[in-house]
Amino acid sequence: MRTAYQYRLRPTPSQITQMGEWLDLLRKQYNYRLGERFRWYEENRCDINACPLICYLPELKDNPDYYSQKRDLVNSKALFPEYKAIQSQVLQDCVARVKKTFERWLSGDCNGKKSGKPRFKGVGRYRSFTFPQMKQDCITGKFVNLPMIGKVKLIQHRPLPDGFKIKTATITQKVDDWYLVLSLEDASIPALTPDAPEMENTIGIDMGLKSFLVTDTGEDVEIPQHYRKSEKRLKRLQRSLSRKKKRPALKEGFPPQGTGKERGSNRRKKAVKRVSKAHLRVSNQRKDFHYKTAQKLLQQGKHVAHEKLNIKGLARTRMAKSIHDAGWNQFLQILSIKAERAGLLAIAVNPNGTSQNCSGCGAKVPKEIQDRWHSCPSCGCELDRDHNAAINIKHRAVGHSVLKAQATPDAIAGVTEKPTLYCTQSA
Known part of the structure; x- marks a missing residue:
């Protein structure tokens, strides 16, 4: 079993400076290694239909893969001695990130889903670094011992679970503070095998914008609309930011772009931080609501069936702001991970006709x-639209037709639709 625990750090000013320098150096290393892969890709690829019958083929250059770029880190340390201050495995993890993002662009992930073209990281866009290996006794009291950084104070609001081993540690910089994310694993815990979905052990939910979700029993969860409630304050902070002095035009004697020294006045930087904190607060409120809602659903010990929605497509419509504020995608991811750990299933069914039938x-x-x-004029069924859809979703998840789901065994002999099970594996 794999899980993650996040703790807030209280580093000293010198440690904050050191970790900030690490992030800036790792950002430059990331951009350099990504540029190497882009250069090889542009210089060595060739469209067959565009090639003449007789052409000169230049000698192919070596493909900069993960291992060749990792070996080249020695040269980087020789040319730039400041990289010697960074732990070697942290540098190697930076190269591994380049490999992962580049391969997802060309080949896709384990499910075959491709990502967009990787982008170079600007100033402040590289916000975390990872220690691939950590000692099991790295946390002593109120401090965590990080390699080449030293003991950093942390707020351990909950103890580590017994029997779990620390696999990796990631230091993340957010707008309000620094955080430590520990990846834990316990191989002795077996994977739970869920039971087959049936009418008695399955809940159907219909997600919407009037209510966040409605279950097949008619219970609805009110949508909180955290962003819309904070929109007035966000607009005021954004207006204040727009009045601050922006980046000056480049003139002779000014530092070159990318140094981070030409990004406007100090008041503008403070205004940017206030806007970022306001957005972070909305994000934390939404995530807390999603976790509590998923926990409440799974406490019943039943599988949860939902529609397989095209959320990206819906987010391009006139309802985009409300859909982003609801955060359906984040909620379904949390629900899938929590259901897997509880030995249950999150079942995604075809949404066609769930509201019409x-x-x-x-x-x-x-x-x-x-x-x-x-x-319904045929049977006289009178229900709320979302309640009716939630019942249809449950019927599809268990693979029953409507009449067979009503406990009438001699009504219909066949099954009209088979369910499709989707259960996201936790990281």
Whole structure:
């Protein structure tokens, strides 16, 4: 079993300066290694349809892979002695990040899903570094011992679980402070095998913008709208930021771009920090709500069925602000991970027709987006639109037709649809 614990750090001013210098050097190393891969990709690729029958083929250059770039770190330390102050495994992890992001662009991840073209990291865009190996006794009392940094004070709001081993440690800089994320593993805990979804052990939920979700029993969870409640204050802070002095035009004698010394006045930097803190507060409130909602659903000990929504497509519509504020994607990820650890399933079903079909008889009852009440002329079923959809989602998750789900064994002999199970593996 793999899990992660996050703690807040209280570093000294000298430690903050040291970790900030590490991040800046690692950012430059990341951009350099990514540039090496881009140069090889542009100089050595060739479209077959564009090649003439007779052409000169230059000698191919060596492909800068993970191992060759890791070996070249010795030359980087010789040319730039400041890299000697960074722990060697932290530098190697920086190269591993380049390898991962480049391969996801060309080949995709384990599910075949490709990411966008990697971008170079600007000033302040490289915010974390990882120690791939940590000693098991690195935390003593109120301090954590980090290699080549020393003992850093941390707020240990909860103890580490017994039997878990520390695999990696990641130091992350956020707008409010520095944080330590420990990746823990216990191989002795077996993976739980969930039972097959049935009507008795499955919950259907329909996610929306009127209510955050509605279960198949009719219970609804009110949508908090954290961003819209903070929007007035965010606008005021953003107006204050827009009035501050921006980056001056480059003239002779000014430092070159990328040094971080030409980004405006000190008041502008403080205004940027205030805006960032306000957005971080909204993000933390939303995440806390998602964790509590997922925990409340899984406390019943049942599988949770939901629609497999095209959230990216919906986020490009006129409802984009409300969809981003609801954070459906983050909630479904948290729900999948929590369900797996509890030995349950998060089941994603086809969303086509869940709102239009009647949960009582299966007849199609067309409705517009503004129609919030389901009224079936065939069977007389009267339900809220979202409640009706949640029941249909549950029926699809267990693989039953509507009439068979009503405990009438001689009503229909067949099964109209089979469920599709999606359970995201935790990192």
